[in-house]
Amino acid sequence: MLYALNVLISLIALATVIVIWRAPETEAWLWRAREGTPIMASFKLTLARSLRWFDDYYVVGDMGEGAFVIGEPLYGQCNFSYLITGSQRALLFDTGPGVRDISPVVRALTLLPVEVLPSHLHFDHTGNLHHFDAVALPDLPALHAQAHDGVFSLGLYQSLGFMEGFERRPFRVHHWLKGGSEIDLGERRLQLVNVPGHTPESVVLVDRSANRVYAGDFIYPSDIYAFLPGANLSDYAASARRVEAMVDDQTQILGAHGCDRPPLVDVPTLSRSDVRALAATLELAANSAGPLGSGWFPRVIPVNERMTLLATYPWMAR
Numbered sequence: 001m002l003y004a005l006n007v008l009i010s011l012i013a014l015a016t017v018i019v020i021w022r023a024p025e026t027e028a029w030l031w032r033a034r035e036g037t038p039i040m041a042s043f044k045l046t047l048a049r050s051l052r053w054f055d056d057y058y059v060v061g062d063m064g065e066g067a068f069v070i071g072e073p074l075y076g077q078c079n080f081s082y083l084i085t086g087s088q089r090a091l092l093f094d095t096g097p098g099v100r101d102i103s104p105v106v107r108a109l110t111l112l113p114v115e116v117l118p119s120h121l122h123f124d125h126t127g128n129l130h131h132f133d134a135v136a137l138p139d140l141p142a143l144h145a146q147a148h149d150g151v152f153s154l155g156l157y158q159s160l161g162f163m164e165g166f167e168r169r170p171f172r173v174h175h176w177l178k179g180g181s182e183i184d185l186g187e188r189r190l191q192l193v194n195v196p197g198h199t200p201e202s203v204v205l206v207d208r209s210a211n212r213v214y215a216g217d218f219i220y221p222s223d224i225y226a227f228l229p230g231a232n233l234s235d236y237a238a239s240a241r242r243v244e245a246m247v248d249d250q251t252q253i254l255g256a257h258g259c260d261r262p263p264l265v266d267v268p269t270l271s272r273s274d275v276r277a278l279a280a281t282l283e284l285a286a287n288s289a290g291p292l293g294s295g296w297f298p299r300v301i302p303v304n305e306r307m308t309l310l311a312t313y314p315w316m317a318r
């Protein structure tokens with residue numbers, strides 16, 4: 001009896017230590033558990049003029065400059081992926097969560113050979129990678145270590161798919177892309193820029209001739225996540241300053257999540273002033289002695305009228 005009590009007390013103590021040690025993960029689990037799995041939009045949607053329904057799930061739009069947007073407004077996180085075409089090749093930046101196969105949409109938009117690059121490895125951007133033969137990833141040592149015989153396995157906390165009940169599917173990597181390198185699509189070049197912060201492997205694509213940045217989750221309207229496992233406020237602030245220095249006031253910055261003004265569904269488009277506001281808020285959050293904003297976890301910090309920063313405590317993610 002005494003032995004059983006001892007074991008019980010030890011187990012409770014161990015569980016408490018694990019919960020405190022892994023506070024961000026624990027809270028991420030609880031936070032999503034409250035939100036549902038997966039969340040789907042329950043209201044009637046109005047599409048912006050630039051968008052049209054592709055089927056009863058996807059919307060598509062011609063963005064000009066060789067780019068098409070593929071949106072998933074019925075999915076609760078309202079993902080937007082981008083298909084950028086040149087004269088020889090096309091690049092699909094993000095694939096959505098995999099609620100539905102995105103490859104027929106891509107095939108309907110281009111006959112060119114398509115390479116796929118996720119902006120980062122969260123489940124809502126990598127859900128369809130296994131449908132494609134040509135997947136590229138940023139050339140980072142930590143990611144190389146996860147590929148065995150060319151097959152990449154997503155980590156539990158890297159994908160976070162468990163939060164909405166999505167499976168982690170292995171996929172084949174056929175190309176590693178160095179930060180700063182140019183992706184030549186034929187008469188259209190995209191520069192790959194590493195922007196660690198939201199996650200360590202986050203990247204954006206810069207199309208200089210179109211004066212456009214495809215931003216993934218680096219920036220988009222509404223809640224910016226800087227509290228999930230792998231997030232780092234100092235890195236994020238430095239990345240934001242780097243992107244701010246690369247763009248001008250006319251640069252179109254296209255994010256990966258929209259539907260911030262329901263019921264309107266529009267392409268999530270931001271500008272340099274939004275990047276500047278985000279950088280300033282991230283710097284404040286990273287460098288303040290105490291927590292900013294409100295709430296227990298994540299901390300909710302206003303950025304500007306279009307964005308809110310959801311952050312960890314500075315001591316957790318410097």
Ligand SMILES: [Zn+2]
Pocket residue numbers: 122124125217256257
């Ligand atoms: Zn995302």
